[in-house]
Amino acid sequence: MADRNQALFERAQRVIPGGVNSPVRAFRAVGGTPRFIARAQGAYLWDAEDRRYIDYVGSWGPMILGHGHPAVLEAVQRAASRGLSFGAPTEAEIELAEAIIANVPSVEQVRLVSSGTEAAMSAIRLARGATGRAKLIKFEGCYHGHADALLVKAGSGLATFGHPTSAGVPGEVVQHTIVLEYNNLAQLEAAFAQHGRELACVIIEPIAGNMNFVRAQVPFMRRLRELCTQYGALLVLDEVMTGFRVALGGAQSLYARAIPGFRPDISVFGKVIGGGMPLAAFGAARDVMQQLAPLGPVYQAGTLSGNPVATACGLATLREIARPGFFDALSAKTRRLVDALSAAARERGVAFSADCEGGMFGFFFAEHLPQHYGAVMASDKERFNRFFHAMLARGVYLAPALYEAGFVSAAHSDEDIAATVAAAGEAFGA
Ligand SMILES: *Cc1c(COP(=O)(O)O)cnc(C)c1O
Numbered sequence: 200m201a202d203r204n205q206a207l208f209e210r211a212q213r214v215i216p217g218g219v220n221s222p223v224r225a226f227r228a229v230g231g232t233p234r235f236i237a238r239a240q241g242a243y244l245w246d247a248e249d250r251r252y253i254d255y256v257g258s259w260g261p262m263i264l265g266h267g268h269p270a271v272l273e274a275v276q277r278a279a280s281r282g283l284s285f286g287a288p289t290e291a292e293i294e295l296a297e298a299i300i301a302n303v304p305s306v307e308q309v310r311l312v313s314s315g316t317e318a319a320m321s322a323i324r325l326a327r328g329a330t331g332r333a334k335l336i337k338f339e340g341c342y343h344g345h346a347d348a349l350l351v352k353a354g355s356g357l358a359t360f361g362h363p364t365s366a367g368v369p370g371e372v373v374q375h376t377i378v379l380e381y382n383n384l385a386q387l388e389a390a391f392a393q394h395g396r397e398l399a400c401v402i403i404e405p406i407a408g409n410m411n412f413v414r415a416q417v418p419f420m421r422r423l424r425e426l427c428t429q430y431g432a433l434l435v436l437d438e439v440m441t442g443f444r445v446a447l448g449g450a451q452s453l454y455a456r457a458i459p460g461f462r463p464d465i466s467v468f469g470k471v472i473g474g475g476m477p478l479a480a481f482g483a484a485r486d487v488m489q490q491l492a493p494l495g496p497v498y499q500a501g502t503l504s505g506n507p508v509a510t511a512c513g514l515a516t517l518r519e520i521a522r523p524g525f526f527d528a529l530s531a532k533t534r535r536l537v538d539a540l541s542a543a544a545r546e547r548g549v550a551f552s553a554d555c556e557g558g559m560f561g562f563f564f565a566e567h568l569p570q571h572y573g574a575v576m577a578s579d580k581e582r583f584n585r586f587f588h589a590m591l592a593r594g595v596y597l598a599p600a601l602y603e604a605g606f607v608s609a610a611h612s613d614e615d616i617a618a619t620v621a622a623a624g625e626a627f628g629a
Contacts, residue, residue, distance in 0.1 A: 203247040207235040228600035229584045234591075239266035241610035244596055252596035253615050257606040259598075260408075260440050260470035263529075263558055264519050265610020271474055271515040278511030284503060291514060292505040298517045299472065299480060302447050304455075305462035309482035310491060311505040315439035315469030316344025318479040319402065321499045322465045323348060325481070326400035326433040328497035329490045334394050336401040336432075338381040340572030340602075342409035343402055343437050343467075347372045352572070353409070381407060381571040382419050387426065395430035400465070405450035408440040408604035410575045412554050412561020413568070417457045424461055433487070439469035439479065440604065443517065445557035447526055453556070474516030476509035525609065529558040532616065533607040536560065539620040547627040550579070558607045575602065589626035595619050 211218035219225045219233065226233045234246035242265050244254045257263065264271060278291070296309045312318050323346070327333060335348070343349040350365045351373050364373070377394060379386045381403075391398070401423060407413040415423075427434040441450040448455075449468075455461045464487060469479030482488065490497045503509075519525070537555045540562060544551030553562035563569060564579035564586070583601040590597055595618075598605060 202232065204235050205232050207247055208232050211235075223598075223600050223603070226599045228602075229587045231588060231591075233599070234596070241265045241267065242608060242612065242615050250594070252591070252594050253611070253619055254596050255605040255607065255619075256596060256598050256603075257608055258470075258475055259603075260444060260559075260606055261473055261475045261516075263444060263471050263606070263608055264474070264516060265608040266475075268516075268519065268610075270519055271512055274511045274515035275476070275508055278508045281507070283508060284506055286502060289505065289507050289510070291507060291510045295472070295505075295510050295514045295517070296480075298514060298521075299468065299482060302443070302517075302521070303449060303451065303466060303482070305451060305464075305484070306466055306482035307485040308488035309468075309480045310488070310499065311478060311480050311510070312499075312501055313477045313479065313503050313506070313509070314344065315437075315467065315479045316346055317501070318439065318467045318469055318481045319343040319349060319435075319437055320346035322435050322437075322467050322481040323400065323402065324499065325483070325487065325490060325497050326435060326465060328495070329487050330399045330431065330433060332397055332399040332432070333375045334377060334397045335375060335399055336377045336379055336387075336390060336394075338403055338407070338572075339378055340381055340410035340413070340575060341402070341404045341407050341437070343404075344439075348376050349402070351376050352378045380573070381410075381413060382416050383571065384419055384422055387419070387423060391426045391430055395426070395432065398427075398430060398432035400433040400435045401427055402435040402437055402467075404437050404440065405454060406441050406445060406556060406559070408559060408561070410572050410602050411563060411569075412559065412604045413570060413572075413575065414554070414556075415454075416570070417454070420454050420461070421458045424458065427464070433464035435465040435467065436463035437467045439467055441556075441559065442466070442468040443471040443520060444606070445559050447521060450556070471516065471520070472513045473509055474512040476506075476512040477503070478506070478509040478513050519609075526557055529607065529609055530556070532611060532613075533558050533560050536607060536616050536619065537562070539616070540623050543620055543624045544627050547624070549582075549627045551627075558609075560605045560607065562605075563601070585629075586623075586626050589629055590619075590622055593622035593625065595622050
């Protein structure tokens with residue numbers, strides 16, 4: 200096929216490993232040629248062949264307003280014209296920190312960094328420094344970026360490639376990382392009984408979006424919070440995906456509604472708070488955050504941290520999504536999509552289950568929603584891959600692996616949703 204995407208992919212593979220700068224982009228899980236994106240606007244992407252797609256990846260989450268939102272573009276252009284980077288503090292960093300804190304009551308101070316990986320890695324170091332302990336618990340299928348200590352049974356790209364853990368991570372580096380099954384209370388109790396006093400922290404995706412879409416059950420989260428408090432371990436919520444995406448206050452605001460007094464000790468943000476630019480953050484109560492240099496003994500730094508253009512982009516994005524009714528409208532639209540997809544599958548007798556929260560959704564070719572990674576792996580991967588390609592051929596761009604959540608933006612219109620459901624009806628039929 201003399202397709203320009205194919206030509207670009209071949210050229211890319213000569214100079215970039217696998218032709219991509221992040222593995223899942225390569226379409227290895229679903230097969231076929233990745234689309235090289237030429238431009239994007241609103242809910243749409245255009246590939247190198249100028250084919251248009253309705254975009255449900257949204258750069259893996261950040262593009263909650265859709266692509267090219269005018270207020271965001273203007274803020275970015277204005278910031279860029281004033282200077283790309285200073286390596287010195289700016290007022291906009293204060294404003295972004297204030298905007299995050301205003302929406303997340305568990306966070307009194309934040310530090311801005313450049314990627315979710317960096318934020319989660321720094322949060323772990325902070326937890327270890329603050330507690331003077333080494334061990335941590337993470338859950339199978341949860342991804343917290345690719346810092347060595349967290350790169351164990353981490354879902355997403357790793358799941359796609361069938362590596363439980365990356366090569367290049369010595370056993371010594373992950374000897375303090377305990378991996379448990381998500382939503383498994385008995386394992387959690389046992390791990391605390393055995394290691395509770397050595398645990399610096401437990402890190403969890405409250406709604407796991409790197410094994411598609413799996414919620415931490417409320418009793419599980421409640422008990423996790425109790426155990427952390429009882430044993431003096433810090434609870435780290437990785438809200439890189441869910442923060443400012445499932446609700447303005449993140450997934451923690453939803454758990455706080457179900458569990459009186461619930462709050463994490465450390466929160467990790469990324470994706471939406473950068474609005475499409477490289478920006479992430481971690482935050483906690485003041486006494487924890489003041490363990491960081493220059494005040495405390497835990498070192499953490501970054502040449503481009505709080506970059507003025509990225510900060511302007513994030514701030515403009517947060518201002519838009521904080522408008523009254525924004526999340527109600529986004530949630531209702533996402534719910535309509537998920538319900539219509541489920542109905543279309545049911546009509547055609549396809550085993551299908553789906554869930555959503557705010558502007559994030561997931562679906563499985565399985566009768567029931569999986570509760571942990573093993574169950575996600577047991578869902579019908581071949582069906583997903585065929586569905587993915589059938590949708591792509593009909594101009595709908597879903598994440599190219601079944602281990603990934605999907606995202607709806609404010610720019611998706613009712614017509615886009617209807618076109619997506621119509622395409623899915625045909626795809627289910629085929
Ligand atoms: C995307 C993601 C990360 C990593 O963020 P990067 O910016 O890709 O480094 C960490 N945790 C979660 C939950 C994520 O979804």
